[in-house]
Amino acid sequence: MSRPPAPLSVAVLGAGSWGTALAAVASRRHRAVLWARDAAQASAMADARENTRYLPGITLPDALACTSDLSAALAPLAAEPARALIILGVPVAGLQATCLELAARLPDLGLAQVPIVWTCKGFEAGTARLPHEIVADALAGIPDACGGVLSGPSFAREVAQGLPVALTIASTHTIVREATTRALHGGAVRVYASTDVAGVEVGGALKNVIAVACGIGDGLALGTNARAALITRGLAEMSRFGIALGAQPETFAGLTGLGDLVLTATGELSRNRRVGLEIGAGRKLDDILASGITAEGVRCARAALQRAQALGVELPITEAVCAVLFDGVAPMTAVSALLAREARLE
CATH class of the missing domain: 3.40.50.720 (NAD(P)-binding Rossmann-like Domain)
Incomplete structure (x- = not known):
């Protein structure tokens, strides 16, 4: 033996x-x-x-x-x-x-x-x-x-x-x-x-930003249809970005892509979702962070957008989150801008 x-x-x-x-x-x-x-x-x-x-x-x-x-x-x-x-x-x-x-x-x-x-x-x-x-x-x-x-x-x-x-x-x-x-x-x-190191890391980073977006939507009481749309299109955003950085497409259908995104966007223990909920309910970001809530989605959203723009990759949900968190754009205004985007093939 x-x-x-x-x-x-x-x-x-x-x-x-x-x-x-x-x-x-x-x-x-x-x-x-x-x-x-x-x-x-x-x-x-x-x-x-x-x-x-x-x-x-x-x-x-x-x-x-x-x-x-x-x-x-x-x-x-x-x-x-x-x-x-x-x-x-x-x-x-x-x-x-x-x-x-x-x-x-x-x-x-x-x-x-x-x-x-x-x-x-x-x-x-x-x-x-x-x-x-x-x-x-x-x-x-x-x-x-x-x-x-x-x-x-x-x-x-x-x-x-x-x-x-x-x-x-x-x-x-x-x-x-x-x-x-x-x-x-x-x-x-x-x-x-x-x-697939790059794919796993992109999934881990972007899911936090998308979770903030889902929290904002829930805080605005936009409904579960909207949450499902944000998760699905957020996954597409994540995949597009990761592939541009050399990631394997199948990674985003796995634990570190879809799995982590669903958990962070819907779980009650998610700090990123919690920040979004508070934003959607009308609280200011500085006040939320001052209360002791920390969220990597807030910390990395601008850097992610910066890297994506340098690659010529569109991240509309991430861009909307940045506009709300850092540019003073009202959450419903950002949502309206997302909805106003031109129709396209999925």
Whole structure:
């Protein structure tokens, strides 16, 4: 009878809701450590076995180590680099800084070839870069670096609670796909593999913007017909943009395209939909954000539109969302403009 494979050493960098949930999943079968930049947060999680800031009420597994010392988080991986995995649970805005820190440390630790997986969704403000482009630039000094993106329809709280979820790991490197699957697949978590990094990332970014649009429509009480139309035409928008960036068309019919779009556009836990609902109900964006709601769709909408325009790709729903969020256009005016577009073949 064959023995089960030896456990991995997994370092999850970033103790937001999603990083914490993935660290909890990994710790059930592997050696896992969760790194938080905030020392007080790391100490509180270690003592209370709960991330009260991002996942209140969820008990962390006893096996999960928590630290704010990056060297301590990476040290277990250096002991067995061939059985190591780094998961980046940081937002797009923090991805470059985190990768630059890794670039300065990994070669000296013998971890230049360790698989690195990022989970953030969006385009970088200002540069309109996708996450894989940010990572490639930051790790350019490590020729052997290999990475991929983990995405899919997933609310962190449900994953942390042990409810079923299906995710996709996309990478052109077999070692990344295999290590991620080994770390997370099992129990209530199912992991599928893909090589379409750009497609998975475009789906993860655009679905947030479309979810804001769906929330606006629901806030305006436009009905379920309108919501279905926004989801369907949003999927077409997402696919058109992704294909222009070299993505595979079939990706958008899968978990990271249609699946994630439906979840984020309709789910009660969706922060992007919540922002749209508040906008549709008449609240100002600044007031919504000041109340503590954060949404990647707001952060990346302008960057996505900028990148699409540079490619000559039309994103009418994204353009309408930007007009409402940033240009002072009334939600119903933006809706009327969408409806007034010329008839065309589907």
